[in-house]
Amino acid sequence: MFERALAGDRKYWGLVIVLLAIIGAGFMAYLVQLKLGLQITGMSRDVSWGFYIAQFTYLVGIAASAVMLVLPYYLHDYKTFGRITILGEFLAVAAVSMCVMFVLVDLGKPMRAFNLLLHPTPGSVLFWDMVVLSGYFLLNIVIGWTILEAEKNAAPPPSWVKPLIYLSIPWAPCIHIVTAFLYAGLPGRGFWLTAIMAPRFLASAFASGPALLILLALLIRKFTKFDPGTKPIQTLAKIVTYCIIINVLFFLFEAFTVFYSQIPEHMRHFEYLFAGIAGYGKLVPWMWVSMIGMITASILLVIPAVRRNHVTLAVACVMVVITTWIDKGLGLITGGFVPNPFDMITEYWPTALELLISAGVWAAGFLILTILYKIVVSIKEEIG
Amino acid sequence: MKTVEEKTATIDRRRFLKITGVSTIVGLLGGWKFVELLAPGELEAKYLPKAGALTAKRWAMLIDMKKLTDETAGKCIKTCHRLHNIPDVGDPKREIKWIWLERFENAFPGDEHDHMPESVEEGRFFVMCNHCDNPPCVRVCPTKATWQRDDGIIMMDQHRCIGCRYCMAACPFGARSFNWGDYRPLIKDKNPEYPTREKGVVEKCNFCAERLAKGLIPACVEESEGAMVFGDLMDSRSELRKIMRERYTIRRKPYLGTSPQVYYVV
Amino acid sequence: MSEEKKEIINSLKETGFYKPGKIYDRGKVIAGIVVFIIVAAFPFFYNAGKAAKMPEPKLDTPVIRQLPEAERVCVLPKQEMRENHMVLLDEWRDQVVREGNREYTGYTGKKYTISLQNTCMECHSNYEEFCNECHQYTVQTPACWGCHIQKPKEWAG
Numbered sequence: 122m123f124e125r126a127l128a129g130d131r132k133y134w135g136l137v138i139v140l141l142a143i144i145g146a147g148f149m150a151y152l153v154q155l156k157l158g159l160q161i162t163g164m165s166r167d168v169s170w171g172f173y174i175a176q177f178t179y180l181v182g183i184a185a186s187a188v189m190l191v192l193p194y195y196l197h198d199y200k201t202f203g204r205i206t207i208l209g210e211f212l213a214v215a216a217v218s219m220c221v222m223f224v225l226v227d228l229g230k231p232m233r234a235f236n237l238l239l240h241p242t243p244g245s246v247l248f249w250d251m252v253v254l255s256g257y258f259l260l261n262i263v264i265g266w267t268i269l270e271a272e273k274n275a276a277p278p279p280s281w282v283k284p285l286i287y288l289s290i291p292w293a294p295c296i297h298i299v300t301a302f303l304y305a306g307l308p309g310r311g312f313w314l315t316a317i318m319a320p321r322f323l324a325s326a327f328a329s330g331p332a333l334l335i336l337l338a339l340l341i342r343k344f345t346k347f348d349p350g351t352k353p354i355q356t357l358a359k360i361v362t363y364c365i366i367i368n369v370l371f372f373l374f375e376a377f378t379v380f381y382s383q384i385p386e387h388m389r390h391f392e393y394l395f396a397g398i399a400g401y402g403k404l405v406p407w408m409w410v411s412m413i414g415m416i417t418a419s420i421l422l423v424i425p426a427v428r429r430n431h432v433t434l435a436v437a438c439v440m441v442v443i444t445t446w447i448d449k450g451l452g453l454i455t456g457g458f459v460p461n462p463f464d465m466i467t468e469y470w471p472t473a474l475e476l477l478i479s480a481g482v483w484a485a486g487f488l489i490l491t492i493l494y495k496i497v498v499s500i501k502e503e504i505g
Numbered sequence: 506m507k508t509v510e511e512k513t514a515t516i517d518r519r520r521f522l523k524i525t526g527v528s529t530i531v532g533l534l535g536g537w538k539f540v541e542l543l544a545p546g547e548l549e550a551k552y553l554p555k556a557g558a559l560t561a562k563r564w565a566m567l568i569d570m571k572k573l574t575d576e577t578a579g580k581c582i583k584t585c586h587r588l589h590n591i592p593d594v595g596d597p598k599r600e601i602k603w604i605w606l607e608r609f610e611n612a613f614p615g616d617e618h619d620h621m622p623e624s625v626e627e628g629r630f631f632v633m634c635n636h637c638d639n640p641p642c643v644r645v646c647p648t649k650a651t652w653q654r655d656d657g658i659i660m661m662d663q664h665r666c667i668g669c670r671y672c673m674a675a676c677p678f679g680a681r682s683f684n685w686g687d688y689r690p691l692i693k694d695k696n697p698e699y700p701t702r703e704k705g706v707v708e709k710c711n712f713c714a715e716r717l718a719k720g721l722i723p724a725c726v727e728e729s730e731g732a733m734v735f736g737d738l739m740d741s742r743s744e745l746r747k748i749m750r751e752r753y754t755i756r757r758k759p760y761l762g763t764s765p766q767v768y769y770v771v
Numbered sequence: 772m773s774e775e776k777k778e779i780i781n782s783l784k785e786t787g788f789y790k791p792g793k794i795y796d797r798g799k800v801i802a803g804i805v806v807f808i809i810v811a812a813f814p815f816f817y818n819a820g821k822a823a824k825m826p827e828p829k830l831d832t833p834v835i836r837q838l839p840e841a842e843r844v845c846v847l848p849k850q851e852m853r854e855n856h857m858v859l860l861d862e863w864r865d866q867v868v869r870e871g872n873r874e875y876t877g878y879t880g881k882k883y884t885i886s887l888q889n890t891c892m893e894c895h896s897n898y899e900e901f902c903n904e905c906h907q908y909t910v911q912t913p914a915c916w917g918c919h920i921q922k923p924k925e926w927a928g
Contacts, residue, residue, distance in 0.1 A: 158704035159668075160686035165598035169673040169683060229668015229683065229705030236648040236667050247647040247671055308641050308761040309677020385615065462679040463611035467598060552872035555884065590920075654871065662868050663918065695920055698889055703917040718873050 122270055125499040126492045132344070133495060140488040147481010150474045151226060159229060162475040167467035168458040170227070172450075172475050176482070177223035179450040180216045181254070181300045182326035186334045187213035187261055188293030189327055189360055190353075195286055201356060204501075205349045208341075209334055210265035211493040216330075217258040217296075219486035226478055246302045253295045260289040265493075273500045297322040304457060312390035312457040315378070321371045325445045328364035331357045332441040339435055341494070347501040358434055362422040365441050369415050389464070394456045401459075401466045404452055411447035414440050557720040561737035563638075563657045564712055565766040566723075567745055567754065568631050572732035575629060578606055581725040581733070585710075588724050590701045592691035601682040603710040604633040604725055613757055625771055631725075631733075634659060634680040634710040635757060635765030642672035642681065651707075657738075657766060658712045668705040677761050681709045738766065826908040829900040834893055845894075846877035857913070860887060888919050896922060 129137075154161050164171040190209035193199035225231055242248050264285050271278035301322040304313035335357050338349040379387045392398055394408045418440040427433045455469045471479070554560075585591070585604050594600040606629035610617040613630075636659050643653050650665040651672055673681045687704045695701065699715065702708055712735075713723035726733040736745030748754075754768035783789035794800055835843060845852045847859065863885045866872040875883045884890050895901045898921050906913065 158684065158686040160599060164685070166600065166602075166673075166682060167598070167679070169670045224669075227669070229670070229707075230666065230703075233665070233667045236650070236665055240648045240650075240665065242647050242649050245645050245647040245671070247645065247669065251647075303671075304674075307645070307675045307677075308763060309758070310674065458674075462614075462677050463607060464614040465611060551876050552866045552870065552885075553874045553876075554872055555874045558873075652869075660868070664864055664868065697920060697922040700888060700918040701920055714871070718871065 122266070122273065122496055122500070125496045128499075129495060133491075136491055137488065140484045140491065143484035144481050144488065147478050147484065150477040151481065153474060154226070154478060155231070159227075161472060163470050163472045165467055165469065167461040167465070168455060168469035170454050170458070171469055172471040172479055173223045173227035175450045175454040176479055177220050177227070178300060178453060179329070179446055180219045180223065180486070181296055182322065182445065182449060183330050183333055184213040184216040184220070184257065184296060185293060185323075185326035186216070186330035188290055189331050189357070190334075191286060191293075192290050193356070196290065199356075201350070201352045205334075205338060205353050207265050207269055207497050208338060208349065208494070209330075210261045211497065212330070212334055212337065212490060213261045214258060214265065214493065215486045215490035217254055217261070218489050219482055220254055221258075222482045222485060223479075226482065246299060246306060250296075250299045250303060253292065253299050257289070257292055257296050260285055260292060264289060269497060269500060272504060275504070294323060297326045304453075309462050310457045311384070311386035311388075314387070315375055317371055317375050321368065321375070324364050324368035324371055325449060328361050328368050328441055329445040331364070332361045332438040332445075335361065335438045336435060336442070337490075337494070339431060341498060345498045345502065347498045354431070354434075355428065358422065358428045358438075361438065361441060362419070362428070365415060365422065365445075366419045368445070369412075369419055372412070389460050390456050393459050393466070394452055398460065398466055401468050403468050403470055404455060407447050408452050411444045411452065414444035415448070418444060555718055555720075559717045559720055559722070561656050562739035563737060563766070564636065564717075565657070565736065565738040565745060565768065566636075566712070566726070567734040567736075567748055567768045567770065569732050569734070569748070569752075569770040570624070570628055570630060571770065573631065573729070574732075575606075577728070577730050577732055578629065578631060581631075581728045582606075584724045584728045587694065588696055588699060588713075590692050590696050590699050592688035593693055594688060594691055599683075599685045601684070601688065601708065603682075603708075604631060606630065607632050613755070616755075630769065632678065632680070632757070633725075633767065634712075635678055635763070635767045636710075636712055638764035638766060639762060641675040641677070641763060645671045645675040647671065654714075658714055659709075660711060660714060661708055663700075663702055663706045663708065666706040668707065670707060672707055677758055677763065678765070681707050683707050823908060826905040828902075828904045829897055830895075831900075832894060832896045834896065844877075844879060846875060846881075846883055848878060860915070863887070887915060888922075892921055 162171055162173075187206075187209040190202045190206045194202040194206050225234060228234060237248065237251055264282055267282050268278050298319045301319035304310070305315065305318035307313060335354055338354055338357075342348050376391065379391055389398070393401070394404050395412075396402065397405050418437050421427045421433070421437045421440075427437060459468065460466050582604055589603060591601050591603060609621070609625050609628060609630055612632050636657055638657065640653055640659050642651055643659060646652070647669060648665050648667055650662045650667070651659060652662075653659055668683070670683055673683060684702050684704045684706055689701045689703075692701060713721070713725075716723060721727070722735050723733075726735045734745050734748060736743035738745065740746065748770070749768065752770045754770055756765045756768055759765065780789070780791075784791070830843075847855075852859070863875065866875075867885050873885050875885045877883055892898070902913075905911075
């Protein structure tokens with residue numbers, strides 16, 4: 122099947138070359154980081170996780186795209202999704218690959234990464250995150266590939282995939298829950314120390330993953346002869362609508378608890394993010410854009426006419442993707458570290474090299490996605 | 506001339522080393538226990554703690570803020586940082602600190618109020634790793650590169666640390682520092698008795714575990730002119746417990762349940 | 772060969788595109804193989820006849836010189852140290868850092884403080900002529916020296 126990725130038109134190769142160029146630039150920047158250490162980033166003693174870990178956290182959410190298609194199709198026999206489950210699965214594969222790369226570029230000693238396996242520590246949430254993420258990656262690539270191959274050969278998929286598909290359904294929420302637990306279990310970080318962390322992760326994942334999937338489906342529809350179909354896109358749009366509203370609500374629940382109780386250790390982080398403390402407030406405009414954008418997107422998506430029109434739907438989905446990205450990819454991690462355990466402010470902002478490395482990882486993920494989608498599209502075009 | 510006993514012992518050791526060699530491969534498969542089963546007793550007999558090492562059931566530290574002057578504190582910090590090859594990074598955002606001073610409101614956030622005695626209001630408090638009894642940093646470490654010894658000391662194995670910095674996120678006391686770059690050239694006078702650290706690993710105060718092993722008390726305590734006391738919390742006759750019986754002591758953020766083992770007399 | 776496979780091959784033969792035994796693009800394939808062999812074997816040709824000097828780790832340091840002949844032994848017999856010192860050092864590392872055992876009984880019964888920096892390098896204060904001699908020959912770059920430091924030259928005096 123892979124040979125389908127090796128034959129394409131000029132647009133396809135153009136995209137591949139652009140992505141390869143970004144990967145190359147990111148890789149060069151990473152070589153600088155390997156030589157000089159993480160001092161080339163904006164991270165510090167106080168904000169010891171930054172853009173990399175934030176991207177990782179956001180992309181775990183994107184990986185949710187798969188289960189939102191697989192679950193209705195296999196558990197509720199919702200046939201409409203049959204045509205596009207593969208798109209969700211392969212998006213998950215690309216997203217999880219990026220997650221792994223982001224964790225690797227964040228390590229101070231990447232050459233020792235295998236210590237995670239040499240000295241497995243079940244008491245550490247990071248250990249379990251490694252287990253659920255690698256498992257989810259394998260499940261999706263194996264399931265996606267096998268089903269697609271069967272489809273190509275116009276044969277029923279082998280019987281051993283079924284149990285794997287059922288396993289992948291409960292496995293999907295686990296990746297968000299475990300990733301949320303990375304943060305929610307730390308005693309000194311009031312911003313993360315809340316039981317709503319996992320539900321928030323689930324809600325934002327099930328909004329951002331399917332929203333990105335809608336955008337990708339619309340692109341495929343526009344640029345290829347494979348039509349993912351209007352009906353599955355509409356159903357996905359409803360899923361995004363519910364989940365983004367739930368995500369906003371969860372945020373407001375947390376805000377109520379924090380501000381009505383007035384406990385400083387929880388409140389100070391919100392103050393920093395949404396108002397700034399003592400003149401420090403780099404993230405304030407971003408956080409407001411994120412919140413207002415999320416609420417606007419919710420309102421837009423509730424209107425049936427907006428959802429039905431693919432242009433306005435695309436606009437709303439872009440808003441969901443961007444606002445959830447600001448929320449998790451910028452605010453969540455930095456917000457947890459500011460103020461620091463001494464109630465002092467050290468701000469964080471990524472450096473150019475850090476952004477370049479991140480762009481390289483994103484490009485690598487999109488290259489994986491492009492190749493996988495190319496295979497899917499050419500097979501789907503063939504079988505019609 | 507070797508005695509017969511020594512000769513046989515040599516053969517046994519040769520065998521032991523060969524097994525250890527194989528075990529690096531087997532060890533990858535998690536078969537480390539295999540070696541211990543094959544050569545029981547051998548390991549323990551060859552490796553022993555040094556005679557004269559200071560030992561305790563539960564090491565703890567007490568800092569008497571009434572006795573601590575800024576001058577003494579400066580001496581303690583300097584000695585600690587010199588002995589442990591701590592670099593002078595210069596940039597407060599990325600520096601390495603094992604022991605340093607903070608204002609009361611920063612060391613004990615939430616415990617301050619507007620009407621405190623001047624000594625507390627203006628005083629500078631020693632902060633360092635609390636060697637918590639219930640350490641969150643140890644809980645989160647994915648490689649057991651940081652762990653708790655039987656005597657309570659939270660150790661760091663810089664050979665094993667992968668630099669994920671999860672422990673830094675978990676520590677509620679900001680006690681951990683990361684080597685953001687190659688800091689070795691920034692060490693002023695290298696202490697040849699103690700190793701340095703490469704870029705990419707986390708480090709922190711180790712209660713001078715290397716000195717305890719030689720029968721010496723922690724360097725800061727030695728320099729503190731009586732302002733710091735180090736001892737066994739489980740030994741009711743220890744100097745530490747004697748002071749704790751007489752004076753009211755506080756700890757940083759006890760409500761988080763980590764049970765810090767650095768006590769303060771304010 | 773199964774009947775099925777034979778059938779497939781026969782049908783391919785009929786198309787005229789499949790000729791058993793024929794190498795397509797013969798010239799290019801053979802040229803590619805030759806280039807590959809030349810590139811892969813280049814280091815061998817390049818260094819042919821130039822034997823590298825056998826390493827001779829030197830034991831001539833002030834501390835060792837002062838020892839009486841009979842006491843010039845390491846913690847384990849020479850040959851074992853040569854072959855397995857890295858295994859021993861790994862073991863030492865874990866024993867000191869993780870188990871808190873800082874004393875090692877050598878094969879002669881003598882007790883040693885376990886320390887690369889303070890015990891090994893005390894006698895073997897000549898890093899370049901001792902450690903590096905073999906490490907360079909075998910192209911090893913042990914990570915030890917990323918953290919552990921040598922005593923200043925004047926101390927070795």
